[in-house]
Amino acid sequence: MAKLFSDREIRAVAIFLPLAGLLITALVLVRPSANPEAARRAEAAMEIRRDSVELRHFDPNTATLDDLLELGLSKHEAVSLLKYRAAGKVFRIPEDMALCYGISDSLYRRLAPWVRIGRKYAIAPEEYRTGRILPEPLTPQPFRIDTVSVRYLRAIGALSKRQAEAFIRWRDLSGIYDMEELRDCYVVSDSVAAALEPYIIFPERKPRPIEEPVELNTADSAALRSVSGIGPKTVGAILAYRERLGGFLRAEQLAEVPGVTERNYEKILKQIYCDSCKIRKIDINFASPKVLGRHPYIAPQVLRKLLKARQLKGGWSTAEELIEEHIMTRKEAARLAPYLQFGSVSGPADE
Template sequence: MKPYFSSREIRALMIFLPLCVLAVAGMRLARPKAGPAEVCAVAHEAERPADSVRLFRFDPNTIDYAGLRQLGLTAYEAASLLKYRAAGKVFRIPEDVATCYGFTDSLYFRLAPYIRIGRKYAVAPPAYRSERVVRQPLAPAPFLIDTVSALYLRAIGALSKRQAEALVRWRDLHGIRDMEELRECYVVSDSVAAALEPYVRFAVRHDPAAERVELNRADSAALCSVYGIGAKSAAAILRYRERLGGFRCVEQLAEVREVTERNYERIVKQIWCDSCEIQKIDINFAAPNTLMRHPYLPPRIVRKLLRERQLKGGWTTVGELVRQNILTEEEAARLAPYLRFGSRNDPGNDAASHGEALEMQERIY
């Protein structure tokens, strides 16, 4: 049987192995031995707190390792808390900190005064949840309804947030001049109005009857000064007045689409009409476009007028238009103040037609 090693290899191993043993023994002899104090320090390194201890308020859900060490925790205790969080645990109340592995009661009682659980993690008892807390309302004081804010109405407990905002929008759109108009707001109940009445104050305004606006001479600025007329409705009134030739009476203002029924009741108390300012149409000579522009002359009547005027040549009184079935008595009474008959320089025909128009209006109305 052939041997595993040759005689030469055996001699080399016998020399190499003693040399290795000597080298290892020399290295161990050359290494300095640790004293008992050093061995204790190494063994208890994880138990030694940080050199500078500083207690401060902290949230155990967000504090890092360095912060824990500054609080005086050992490396082992700080790592234990971080492992607790890494496992998906959340500190809901301060007492949860005491459940960390390695935390003693003395350590928890030392940290307890400084533990602050953030709102994101804390669990509040149902009786103290923020949505169930009813704030103490402010004591109401006299306030001006024209300038009061929705925030103040909420603060005194008069209305909810949505109701207060709705009241302010209503006031800005319609205006509130007295308690009656305040009660008209759909969010103000009778009980709320009764509670607010001792404190609500209304702005002092001039008597509109003492400073009435003449409707046929007023410009846009004068119309906007009337309570109940805004910029949009003022422009609509001026356009309608131009088409009409002027207002004969204040009731005609209700024919303007932009004037609501509620605002109309306010406006009529602040305006008056001078019927002498009406611009009349000479029905015997007016162009078709002029006739078509008038709101009281629909196309069917204009076609009849033009056809009969071409055949007959014209009219002298509004009664002739009724007798020829061009106008009904109601249409003639409404249109008569805006018509001229005959020559523009013949005042006699105008006086006769005006007298007939008044007689017809009295008969109808």
């Protein structure tokens, strides 16, 4: 009977197996034993935060480990920021902190109002352009927004000279009476507005003599802007929503407009009214899919059911039929009904 292995192969295996055993034994002895409990303790130590947290202004480019721990960062978060900085990264604006891999969004939002970027690190610092070394920013003190000067805004490091001058021109032209109007100014970023908010003293808005409230469905942008609580951005949002809606049936529908805050809503309601006769209606039996889909009260799934049923049936005579055919719920139909008209299904109505 022939041998399965030659003598040479048997000798090679006999030499290899002891060597392999020795190698495996050496690896087991050299490898440190796993200690899950020690690893958990080390991880927990990195997550411990100091009991006493003192929020104060700081520059992420120069803050020390102790400074960061006192601000409420865990050791892991503080070390991550320091490593990020050691890698050559520079925080030019407060939002750069959100790019640091160890800083969560919630932590950044908590710290953002307290971030002060030094002139040495800020984007386009003035001393680089002029060659002059400027002093460190002053600590902000409460100030009136209607009388603050360009010099003061520059001194606290809030705005550059050009930005501050543009801001003063905007203020003198439009007036600034609350945070929403402050943020409307194009040179004021969200981070700057948030940092200044604790120090700003707004003037009292002078009451505008109004003989009659503003009619919401016929008012142009100038009339809407004259309403206290409606800023330039909100004017555009109201006009766009009014066009999609076909007009406001009730003044309370203004709360549906993006940009109308709860605080301003109550103030605006006292200065406006709606003429429901001014609303524009849609002929549900003949309107195009594009016209129907643009209305904010017709959801996409309702539109699909409506178009399919209209193709089969031809049209409807009342909103109640839409409910009976399960195209809309009673609540949806009640909200939309004032904007509908039902043309004769025997032929297209005049456009």
